[in-house]
Amino acid sequence: MEIRDAVYVYRLISGERLAWHGRYHAHRAGEFEFHYFMEGQGALLINRSKFVIDANSIYFVQPREFHSILPEAVEKPISYYAILFAPQADNSADREIVALMEHLWHSKNRVLRADAKDRFLLEDLYRLSKSNSERSRKAAEHALVSILYRWFDQIEASAEIVDSKRSKNEHVERALALMSKHVRDKLSSDDLAAMLGLSEEYFIRLFRQHLGMSPFQYFTRLKIEAASAVLVDNQLTVSDVATRFGFENPFHFTKVFKKCTGLPPREYRKIFFEAGKPPATPARPPLAQQASNS
Numbered sequence: 001m002e003i004r005d006a007v008y009v010y011r012l013i014s015g016e017r018l019a020w021h022g023r024y025h026a027h028r029a030g031e032f033e034f035h036y037f038m039e040g041q042g043a044l045l046i047n048r049s050k051f052v053i054d055a056n057s058i059y060f061v062q063p064r065e066f067h068s069i070l071p072e073a074v075e076k077p078i079s080y081y082a083i084l085f086a087p088q089a090d091n092s093a094d095r096e097i098v099a100l101m102e103h104l105w106h107s108k109n110r111v112l113r114a115d116a117k118d119r120f121l122l123e124d125l126y127r128l129s130k131s132n133s134e135r136s137r138k139a140a141e142h143a144l145v146s147i148l149y150r151w152f153d154q155i156e157a158s159a160e161i162v163d164s165k166r167s168k169n170e171h172v173e174r175a176l177a178l179m180s181k182h183v184r185d186k187l188s189s190d191d192l193a194a195m196l197g198l199s200e201e202y203f204i205r206l207f208r209q210h211l212g213m214s215p216f217q218y219f220t221r222l223k224i225e226a227a228s229a230v231l232v233d234n235q236l237t238v239s240d241v242a243t244r245f246g247f248e249n250p251f252h253f254t255k256v257f258k259k260c261t262g263l264p265p266r267e268y269r270k271i272f273f274e275a276g277k278p279p280a281t282p283a284r285p286p287l288a289q290q291a292s293n294s
Contacts (some may be wrong), residue, residue, distance in 0.1 A: 001094050001141045004031060005084040006129040008122075010229030011077035012040070012069070026066045032101065033061045033084045035069075038119050039180050040078030042071040051110055053078060055176075056119075058112040058151060060101055079229075081122040083129075085144060093145055100152040112151050116176050117211050120221055121147055123228075127261060171196055171203070172210045179219050183226050186246040189215045224260040227253070231269045238265045 027033060035044060037053050044051045044059050046067045051059060053069075061067050071078050087094035104110070121143070128140035175192055192215055193203035207215045223245045230241050242253035258264045 001088065001091070001097075001145050002086045003083065003129045003137070003141055003144060004086055005082075006126045006140075007082040008080075008126050008229060009082070010079050010226060010233070012071055012079070023068060025068070026064050027061070027084060029063045030086050031063050031084055032087065032098075033082060035059045035061070035080050035082045036114060036118065036122055037078065037080045039076070040071065040080075041076035042069065042078050044069055046110065049110070054111070055180075056114045056116055058114050059110050060104060060112075062101075062105065081119070081126060083122075083125070083144065097145065097148050097152070100148075104152070114151065115211070116172075117213065117218070118147070119225065123221075123225055123261075169210055171198060172207055175203070175207060175215065176218075179215075179222055183219075183222055184245055187219065192219075220256060221260055223247075224257055227257065227265075228261060228268060231265055241265065 036058050037044075037055065039055050040053055042053045044053060044067065046059070046061060046065055069078065069080075087098050089095065104112070125140050125143045125147070128136045128143065131137055131140075174196055178192060178195055179187070189204055190200045193200040196203060198206075204214055207213075207218070211218060213221075227241050227245050230236060230244065231238075236244070238254065239250040242250045245253075247253035247256070254264050257268070261268055
């Protein structure tokens with residue numbers, strides 16, 4: 001499995017970022033892509049089909065399929081990861097993944113559901129894929145295979161099991177929506193429990209049962225994920241970013257940021273700034289040009 005590109009877009013609305021990330025384009029033969037949407041209101045266009053974007057949804061795109069992203073509400077911008085990858089024909093695991101994707105398309109189902117915590121797996125995958133270390137990039141490729149196998153495993157789950165699981169997660173889903181809405185605020189587990197009408201003890205136990213981490217741990221990682229995008233996309237100081245996301249001070253923010261990403265904020269910005277920038281006003285998107293010439 002070869003990762004050709006990895007993109008993290010935080011709260012896409014308009015401007016140059018939309019012109020590039022939301023452009024209508026296709027990829028070359030042998031290149032597959034998935035989009036993992038975390039939040040926002042809009043649609044993903046694939047050829048002539050339009051799919052409404054839903055939180056924690058995954059959409060796969062085949063080689064040479066034209067697609068674009070259309071945000072629909074300024075107050076609900078879109079955040080997502082996109083991974084472009086090329087399975088290797090001589091690898092049995094890669095061939096099986098291609099077969100699983102074909103099964104998905106033949107069933108006329110474009111979307112898979114993900115756990116809310118999968119965003120953090122993709123955060124690690126994205127970071128590893130951009131590393132200068134060959135071993136880290138290889139680790140990203142192995143992580144991608146593992147994630148894909150786990151996602152496709154759910155195809156075999158019955159609708160009854162899925163519906164039952166969703167009903168049990170009602171409080172957790174509401175908590176996740178509140179965390180996303182208040183990602184810049186200071187909220188404790190007790191605050192969230194009160195918003196949900198639950199006791200703090202029960203809320204923490206319920207949340208940990210479904211997501212494998214406490215509400216505080218999840219909310220902290222959510223803040224760091226958002227802060228990492230802000231660091232890359234603009235020139236705010238580390239102190240300003242810390243304040244924006246409700247951290248006590250820049251030192252506390254730096255400590256937590258490094259614990260989550262493995263890098264201090266300034267080094268993270270230096271490494272990922274170029275990787276996260278769209279090309280400067282291209283006359284024609286390179287991948288779309290390649291697709292049209294092939």
